[in-house]
Amino acid sequence: MKPRTLRRHINESVKSLGRNGWMTFASVGAVAVSLILVGMFLMVMFNLNKIAGDIESDVEVRVYVSQSATQAQTRQLGSDLKQIRNVQSVTYESKKQGLNNLMKSLGNDKSTFSDLKNENPLPNAYILKTDNPQQTTYVANKAQSLAYVSDVRYGKGTVEKLFHVINIARNVGIVLIVGLLFTSIFLIANTIKLTIVARRREIEIMKLVGATNSFVRWPYFIEGLIMGVLGSVIPVLMVFIVYHFVYYNLGASFSGMFISLIPYQTMTTNLSLLLVGIGAAIGVWGSLNSVRKFLKI
Amino acid sequence: MEDMIVMDNVWKAYPNGVMALNGIDLSVGEGEFIYIVGPSGAGKSTFIKMIFRELKPTRGKIIVDHKNIATLRDRQVPYFRRKIGVVFQDFRLLPKLTVYENVAFALEVIEESPRVIKRRVMEVLDLVGLKHKVNSFPGQLSGGEQQRVSIARSICNRPPVLIADEPTGNLDPDTSWQIMDVFKRINEQGTTVVMATHNREIVNTIKHRVVALEDGMIVRDEEEGAYGYEA
Ligand SMILES: Nc1ncnc2c1ncn2[C@@H]1O[C@H](COP(=O)(O)OP(=O)(O)OP(=O)(O)O)[C@@H](O)[C@H]1O
Numbered sequence A: 001m002k003p004r005t006l007r008r009h010i011n012e013s014v015k016s017l018g019r020n021g022w023m024t025f026a027s028v029g030a031v032a033v034s035l036i037l038v039g040m041f042l043m044v045m046f047n048l049n050k051i052a053g054d055i056e057s058d059v060e061v062r063v064y065v066s067q068s069a070t071q072a073q074t075r076q077l078g079s080d081l082k083q084i085r086n087v088q089s090v091t092y093e094s095k096k097q098g099l100n101n102l103m104k105s106l107g108n109d110k111s112t113f114s115d116l117k118n119e120n121p122l123p124n125a126y127i128l129k130t131d132n133p134q135q136t137t138y139v140a141n142k143a144q145s146l147a148y149v150s151d152v153r154y155g156k157g158t159v160e161k162l163f164h165v166i167n168i169a170r171n172v173g174i175v176l177i178v179g180l181l182f183t184s185i186f187l188i189a190n191t192i193k194l195t196i197v198a199r200r201r202e203i204e205i206m207k208l209v210g211a212t213n214s215f216v217r218w219p220y221f222i223e224g225l226i227m228g229v230l231g232s233v234i235p236v237l238m239v240f241i242v243y244h245f246v247y248y249n250l251g252a253s254f255s256g257m258f259i260s261l262i263p264y265q266t267m268t269t270n271l272s273l274l275l276v277g278i279g280a281a282i283g284v285w286g287s288l289n290s291v292r293k294f295l296k297i
Numbered sequence B: 001m002e003d004m005i006v007m008d009n010v011w012k013a014y015p016n017g018v019m020a021l022n023g024i025d026l027s028v029g030e031g032e033f034i035y036i037v038g039p040s041g042a043g044k045s046t047f048i049k050m051i052f053r054e055l056k057p058t059r060g061k062i063i064v065d066h067k068n069i070a071t072l073r074d075r076q077v078p079y080f081r082r083k084i085g086v087v088f089q090d091f092r093l094l095p096k097l098t099v100y101e102n103v104a105f106a107l108e109v110i111e112e113s114p115r116v117i118k119r120r121v122m123e124v125l126d127l128v129g130l131k132h133k134v135n136s137f138p139g140q141l142s143g144g145e146q147q148r149v150s151i152a153r154s155i156c157n158r159p160p161v162l163i164a165d166e167p168t169g170n171l172d173p174d175t176s177w178q179i180m181d182v183f184k185r186i187n188e189q190g191t192t193v194v195m196a197t198h199n200r201e202i203v204n205t206i207k208h209r210v211v212a213l214e215d216g217m218i219v220r221d222e223e224e225g226a227y228g229y230e231a
């Protein structure tokens, strides 16, 4: 296409968007509302998935040694644990180290815990890593059956619960979002239909003097594209602002743990591109849908 | 004389079953001027619509400028239409565009260059005698002037064929003569003109070939013919 022709098409689109100001506003608004919800939903889903992955890849089995065990018995337990199949490593964590780690992960406020130093309630523990996450249940059961084991803890249940929550959220979200996106497409299609009806005479003459279908179609295509992309502006801004808040506040409270949120840059870049893309797709789909019927003159 | 339009056993049935054309055989030479006459419902408009491929024949061949347009692909139709100028009874101008813009529009949408558009629009407006009205809007013009704008638009791309469906149907007699004068000039430049009309006086005064249709059939075809029906 010649640049002159493209300029003409863009001019035509902008003119007609202005002429149908209120309808344009409503359609862009509908796209914006849908995309805000899509954006927030995806922001949560992406992070839940990330955290679930973090947890899953870092499952360790903590085996607590009973308080009554002697040093020799504790050492014996250590070597017994090493014998369990699929155990990759066994690390000993004394009650003192355990307390230090706990204090570190909860923040710097040592005074709160200073009392505990004298009367440490934590047991000595062994930390087992398995070859892969699926084996934690087996390893945990085996460890439980050994002597001088007071308790066995592992993240399996947490991961399963998390995946369960993710699944429900995903299904509810998808239904909601598909509904919203179709509403937006419908509104855009309708707006463009109005502009086409207003210019039916013009289209008729264009076809009469030999304009091609694609020439007739272009302005409407651009119109839809503009509406879709305009509709994604506010949602993209929202992503930047909301995720800034989430990442630098909520994200900080995860520090020191093995889980973390998706980095700010990665999230905002990817989600923005995705939202603009969805907006553009909605706009183009809506517009092409409504032009098709009118071109059969 | 070379043939510009050839119809070979052309039939047209509308989707509702009405048979509008029943076996038309006709050839129109390059540069010829013909009138299509006949009573209301005879099939004149249908005949005109076939020539610029607004309608496809149910059966038969229509050759325009050496191309069979009955089998033309849809994608090719726009390019074919650039070779046919069309004029209607109701002018079909865009009310929000000036005279100049209305004519230029036809060239813009087939992506003609601005330089060519400027020159050509003034040329055809001069030909139809409306050079002084370039900045008027259709609503500020008389019926005859509007029809002249629409004729200017139809010929701005130099089509070899001009077809007109009752171009004087909405005009008073005086104005109609002006329109015929414009057609005469266009025809003299070598353009083939096909004009469907009910205007007996014009047909009987400005003598050209007359093809009479009745019930979708050619019942008469005379050089320098007469209108032949009571008004
Ligand atoms: N779109 C259509 N669908 C069905 N039948 C049609 C259609 N257009 C025209 N006809 C029928 O086809 C026949 C020929 O119509 P056409 O318009 O060609 O006549 P005409 O000679 O132009 O008449 P007039 O002088 O009144 O303009 C008529 O019987 C008409 O009712």
Ligand SMILES: [Mg+2]
Residues within 6 Å of the ligand: B044, B045, B046, B165
């Ligand atoms: Mg008619």
